[in-house]
Amino acid sequence: MLENKNPQRTSISQLGEFGLIDHLTKNFEIRQDSTLKGIGDDAAVLDFKDKKAIVTTDLLIEGIHFDLAFMPLKHLGYKAVVVNLSDICAMNAKPTQITVSIAISNRFPLEAVEELYAGIALAANQYNVDVIGGDTTSSQTGLLISVTALGQADESEIVYRNGARPNELLVVSGDLGSAYMGLQVLEREKQVFLVNPQSQPDLDNYTYLIERQLKPEARTDIRTLLHALEIKPTSMIDISDGLSSEILHLCKQSNVGCNLFEEKLPIDPQLINTCEEFNIDATTVAINGGEDYELLFTIGLGDFDKIKANPNFTVIGHITEEKEGAHLITRADTKIPLKARGWNALESE
Amino acid sequence: MLENKNPQRTSISQLGEFGLIDHLTKNFEIRQDSTLKGIGDDAAVLDFKDKKAIVTTDLLIEGIHFDLAFMPLKHLGYKAVVVNLSDICAMNAKPTQITVSIAISNRFPLEAVEELYAGIALAANQYNVDVIGGDTTSSQTGLLISVTALGQADESEIVYRNGARPNELLVVSGDLGSAYMGLQVLEREKQVFLVNPQSQPDLDNYTYLIERQLKPEARTDIRTLLHALEIKPTSMIDISDGLSSEILHLCKQSNVGCNLFEEKLPIDPQLINTCEEFNIDATTVAINGGEDYELLFTIGLGDFDKIKANPNFTVIGHITEEKEGAHLITRADTKIPLKARGWNALESE
Numbered sequence: 001m002l003e004n005k006n007p008q009r010t011s012i013s014q015l016g017e018f019g020l021i022d023h024l025t026k027n028f029e030i031r032q033d034s035t036l037k038g039i040g041d042d043a044a045v046l047d048f049k050d051k052k053a054i055v056t057t058d059l060l061i062e063g064i065h066f067d068l069a070f071m072p073l074k075h076l077g078y079k080a081v082v083v084n085l086s087d088i089c090a091m092n093a094k095p096t097q098i099t100v101s102i103a104i105s106n107r108f109p110l111e112a113v114e115e116l117y118a119g120i121a122l123a124a125n126q127y128n129v130d131v132i133g134g135d136t137t138s139s140q141t142g143l144l145i146s147v148t149a150l151g152q153a154d155e156s157e158i159v160y161r162n163g164a165r166p167n168e169l170l171v172v173s174g175d176l177g178s179a180y181m182g183l184q185v186l187e188r189e190k191q192v193f194l195v196n197p198q199s200q201p202d203l204d205n206y207t208y209l210i211e212r213q214l215k216p217e218a219r220t221d222i223r224t225l226l227h228a229l230e231i232k233p234t235s236m237i238d239i240s241d242g243l244s245s246e247i248l249h250l251c252k253q254s255n256v257g258c259n260l261f262e263e264k265l266p267i268d269p270q271l272i273n274t275c276e277e278f279n280i281d282a283t284t285v286a287i288n289g290g291e292d293y294e295l296l297f298t299i300g301l302g303d304f305d306k307i308k309a310n311p312n313f314t315v316i317g318h319i320t321e322e323k324e325g326a327h328l329i330t331r332a333d334t335k336i337p338l339k340a341r342g343w344n345a346l347e348s349e
Numbered sequence: 350m351l352e353n354k355n356p357q358r359t360s361i362s363q364l365g366e367f368g369l370i371d372h373l374t375k376n377f378e379i380r381q382d383s384t385l386k387g388i389g390d391d392a393a394v395l396d397f398k399d400k401k402a403i404v405t406t407d408l409l410i411e412g413i414h415f416d417l418a419f420m421p422l423k424h425l426g427y428k429a430v431v432v433n434l435s436d437i438c439a440m441n442a443k444p445t446q447i448t449v450s451i452a453i454s455n456r457f458p459l460e461a462v463e464e465l466y467a468g469i470a471l472a473a474n475q476y477n478v479d480v481i482g483g484d485t486t487s488s489q490t491g492l493l494i495s496v497t498a499l500g501q502a503d504e505s506e507i508v509y510r511n512g513a514r515p516n517e518l519l520v521v522s523g524d525l526g527s528a529y530m531g532l533q534v535l536e537r538e539k540q541v542f543l544v545n546p547q548s549q550p551d552l553d554n555y556t557y558l559i560e561r562q563l564k565p566e567a568r569t570d571i572r573t574l575l576h577a578l579e580i581k582p583t584s585m586i587d588i589s590d591g592l593s594s595e596i597l598h599l600c601k602q603s604n605v606g607c608n609l610f611e612e613k614l615p616i617d618p619q620l621i622n623t624c625e626e627f628n629i630d631a632t633t634v635a636i637n638g639g640e641d642y643e644l645l646f647t648i649g650l651g652d653f654d655k656i657k658a659n660p661n662f663t664v665i666g667h668i669t670e671e672k673e674g675a676h677l678i679t680r681a682d683t684k685i686p687l688k689a690r691g692w693n694a695l696e697s698e
Contacts, residue, residue, distance in 0.1 A: 057484055086390050
C-alpha cells in the first residue's frame with residue numbers, strides 16, 4: 001500500500017554513517033530556548049533553568065509494534081515521536097526535545113529512511129520540539145526506532161500516578177478504542193490484499209479509526225486547557241496499553257480502588273458501527289484497546305463544575321477505597337473486576 | 350563460552366512486561382540528588398538547578414555491535430552503559446542518569462536478561478548514575494539495547510568539538526588500539542572453538558586486550574584530573590570509532606588541520622606483542638581501531654607543563670591551519686593524510 005511501487009532506491013552504504021546522519025538531520029531547526037546545543041557533538045546541552053527536566057523513552061520494533069504492510073514510514077516516524085511526547089504530557093509537562101535512534105536493515109534504501117525522518121520532522125514541527133541527537137546503525141533484520149523525549153515543568157505543576165484519593169473523579173480526554181479498531185480494519189485489508197493484490201480497499205467508513213491508528217496525536221493541549229480551567233489533576237497517566245490497564249496502574253500506585261461506568265465511556269459513532277460490522281463488543285474495545293494516547297486523570301469533586309460541559313473531557317468513574325477494588329459497572333448494573341487485558345508487546349510473540 | 354552451559358531457564362512471558370520491568374528494576378537505587386523521580390511513572394523527573402543538562406544516546410545491536418558467542422551478557426550490559434557515559438565525559442560533564450531500553454527475542458530466558466541487567470546495575474553503581482527509566486519489549490530476532498545518558502555541568506565547563514585552534518596540542522588519555530586487538534583475539538578463539546568445541550583457549554597473553562574489549566571504562570576521572578590541573582580543554586571528543594576518525598571530526602568542526610606523530614602514539618606492550626603475532630601493524634591498529642573510549646582533546650601550549658609528566662595523558666600531535674590538512678607524521682618522517690577508516694557499523698553489513 002505504499003504510494004509509489006517503484007521509488008528511487010539509493011543505497012545507504014554509499015553515504016556511510018556520518019553522511020547519513022548529516023543528510024537526515026541537516027534540516028532540523030532549533031526551536032526551544034532550552035536547547036543550547038543540538039545534534040553534532042558527543043552529546044546535546046540543555047538549559048532548563050528553574051524548571052525540572054522530564055525524561056521518557058520508548059522502543060518501536062518492526063513486527064512487534066508496527067507492520068510496514070500498512071504503516072507508511074512517514075506515519076511511523078510521526079507516531080514514534082508522538083508516543084513519547086504523550087508520556088511527557090502524562091506528567092503535565094511540556095515536551096521540548098527528543099533524541100531519535102534508528103536501526104535499519106539494508107533492505108531499506110535511503111529514500112525509505114528519508115520518509116521515516118520526514119515523519120519525525122513533521123512531528124517535531126507540529127509539537128515544536130527539537131531533535132537534539134540520536135544514533136543511526138544497521139540491523140540484521142527489521143527496522144527499529146528508539147526515541148527519548150525530554151520536557152520541562154515547574155515542580156508544582158508535575159502530576160504523578162500516585163496522587164488519586166477516594167471520592168475523586170476519573171476523567172479521560174477524547175474518545176477510546178478507535179485506534180485499536182483502526183488496526184483491525186487495516187489488518188483485515190492486509191489479508192484481503194494478500195489474497196487478491198488487485199483489490200482496491202474502500203476505507204471511507206473507517207477514516208477516523210484508521211487515522212487514530214496511523215496518525216495518533218499527543219494531547220499537549222490538555223495541559224493548557226487544564227491550566228486555563230485552574231485544574232491540577234491529582235494523578236495522571238496516558239492511555240497507551242488500554243484504559244483498563246492504565247486505570248489499574250493509577251489505582252495500584254495511588255493505593256485506591258475505582259468504579260468505572262460502562263455507560264460513560266466516550267466512544268465515537270464510527271467505532272460503534274465498525275464494532276457491529278466486526279461483531280465485537282464496543283465496550284471491550286474501549287476498555288482494552290490500546291494506542292489511543294488520550295490522558296486519564298483524577299480530579300477533586302470540587303473541580304467537576306469546571307469540566308462538566310467541556311467536550312474535551314468525560315467523567316468515566318470515581319475513585320474508591322483500595323479494599324473495594326477496581327470494577328466496571330455495566331449498563332445492566334453488574335460489577336465486573338477490571339483486568340489488565342491491554343495490548344502487551346511481550347505477549348504478542 | 351558461557352560459564353554455565355545448563356543455566357536455569359524461566360520464560361519471560363510468564364512475568365509479562367510489567368512484571369519483568371518490576372523484577373529487573375526493583376533493586377535500582379536513587380543516588381543522584383538531581384533525580385526527583387526515577388522508574389515507575391510515565392517519565393522521570395530531574396532537577397539540574399543552575400547546571401546544564403547533557404544528553405546522549407547509543408544503540409547496540411546483536412550481530413552488528415556485539416557477538417554473544419564471546420560477549421557475556423553481564424559485560425554487554427556494562428559496556429552499553431559505559432559507551433554512553435563516555436559521550437557525557439567527552440563534553441567535560443558529569444554523568445548522572447541513564448534510561449535503558451531492551452528488545453529481546455524469546456530465545457533468551459529470564460536468567461539471561463537478569464545477567465544483562467546485572468551488568469547495567471554494576472555500571473550504574475561503579476559510575477554512580479541512576480537508572481531512571483526505559484522500555485522492555487520483545488524482538489523477532491536478536492537482542493538490542495538502547496541507552497540514553499544524562500549528565501550535568503556548569504555552562505563554563507562544557508567542552509565542544511569545535512574549539513581547537515592552530516598551535517594547540519593534541520592530547521589523548523590512556524592507550525590506543527587495545528580494544529580492537531582484544532576483539533581480534535576473541536574472534537580467532539571463536540573460530541577455533543567452532544572447529545573444535547573441546548579446545549581450551551589460553552588467553553593469558555591477551556588479558557589486557559580482552560578486558561579493554563569486554564569491559565571498557567568511561568574516563569569520568571579525566572574531568573576531575575583536568576580540573577585539579579586547572580586545565581580546560583579547548584575541544585574534546587571520545588574515541589569510539591578510532592583515533593583517526595575522531596581527529597577528523599575535531600578538525601572539521603574546529604576548521605583546523607593537525608599533525609599526528611606516529612612515535613608519540615601510546616601503545617601498550619601487550620598490543621605490540623599481539624600485533625607481531627597477528628602480523629598487523631600496531632600503528633594502524635592504534636589509529637584505526639575503535640572502542641577504546643579514551644578521550645581526545647586539545648589544550649593551549651601554556652598548559653603543556655601541567656600535563657607533560659602525567660601518566661594519564663600523552664601529547665600526540667598539534668593543531669595546524671585548516672589549509673594544511675590532517676596528517677600522520679611517520680617515524681620515517683613521511684607525511685600521510687589521515688583517513689577515517691574507523692569502525693563503522695553501517696559498513697559492517
